[in-house]
Amino acid sequence: MATIERVSIHGGHSGEFCSHAEDRLEEVVQAYADQGFAWVGLTEHMPPSADAYLYPEERQAGLTAAAMTERFGRYMDEARRLQRLYADRIEVLVGFETEATPGAITLAEQLIVVYAPDYIVGSVHHVEGIPFDYSEAEYRRAVEALGGMEALYCAYFDRQHELIERLKPQVVGHFDLIRLFDPMYRRNLMYPEVLKRIKCNLELIRDLGLILDYNVAALKKGAFEPYLSQPILNQAFYLRIPVVPGDDSHGVATVGLHLDEGIRVLAERGFNTRWRKPVRPSR
Template identity: 50%
Template sequence: MANAKYVSVHGGHSGEFCHHAKDQLEKIILSYINHGFSWVGITEHVPGFSQELLYPDQQEAGFTPEFLLERFDRYMQKCKQLQVKYADQIKIYAAMEIETYTDYDSFIPALITRFKPDYIVGSVHYVDDLGFDYSKQQYDNTAEAIGGYDELYCRYFDIQYNMIKTLQPAVVGHFDLIRIFDEDYPTRLMKPEIMKRIVRNLELIKELDLIMDFNLRSLLKGATEPYISGPILKIAREMDIAVVPGDDSHGLANIQINMDQAIATLAEYGFSTNWQQPKVITYE
């Protein structure tokens, strides 16, 4: 563990290209370098493709899908420029974090074809086109619309399974994000109808040899453990799935925070800290 290198398989959101982040992307890259990271995936959010699917803060700011697409274009150009500029100091992946709302199975491949990211992070922030991670009120409203918290979890993991099967993302982002505002998640995760979906999804991740993001952002928000929670992490280890730290940084203040704790936890569970790197998409 003492020799484990700092890496982030899911990070680098910047105020330059993400409304709920801070700071300039180049300064964030320099911070990763200064903290001794050997490689980092810069995984900016893809743009929403309809006004209804924008986050509340994006709507309040007056953003449009057209603006977000143009900004994402600038992000990919800038990230690839920095990738070359700092190639002798750090390995940078110019990647993107996806969404799973209606028609994502055609929208995301179109973005991949257009922007040619190094890899994608497969995340779920919407259940049946309803957001759940913006606020506790939004979470509760979405759970009520879906039919309750148990059904919310089931739908989340079903959507996640279909996303993994359809897109085969190199990295599965914050696997159990659905617990974000649920104080009862340790009990709920163990419910048979939920746990069987978790195991099913983990089996697919193993079959496809994907990486799971050990996402540290929850710790910054007062949670007691990262995404992935302990019981799921144990199963992932038993299946010999690669789990790699992701700081999910949203500004300079987040970089390297809790990374030593993450490395220690993964080593304690028996994961290799010779970190597996994401499979890079090949293009003709």
């Protein structure tokens, strides 16, 4: 049986350009090269669309949306430098990860024009402007703001659908991240209105020829399974959507963490392990 290449379609955050990560970006790229990855996508977060959407650690560091926009430009320059520098050891793809706060999709469109990334990862981390993935307290605040768990899930997948329609991201990141702090997510994913939205979004991903991120970072946080959960993974297989592993690393220590486990699951379930690479978005 042929060896399956180690890749990460959603990796490469660093403390140099992300306030909740560690290490310099070059150290992260070096770690991927040292571990024998065939290719990796650097997917730093885009800057916030306004100061209102700064995370607490960014505020504590004295950052502003304007400062983070400037930092993002430095990230793109450094990522391109590393892409050239390490070309003989590893293929580095330079991308970024979206946000979905008010104004973020328009800002992402502008960043694509200015920086011409190799690809983007379409991710949703906020619902009604609330960063539900930041902490359990923020997650509960989002549940209360939306009026219940079913409404939260529906709002998340609605926002995801809008993002996919407008940006057509080559990769859709951690598709079911909304289950992060929900111990009853298997039940809640089965609400008819939620199921309808999941099916709609997956069919849109299929029709647009996009890739799903099989994000194993959930495992380092104690989750039972990566994003995608098993029922969604099964639907993706049925719809013939390409699924590619991502470690969503946030520093050297998490480069490749749990990746082999994710690759094993995808191989056992019959997914194509000749991993599809994302391609440059049209301008």
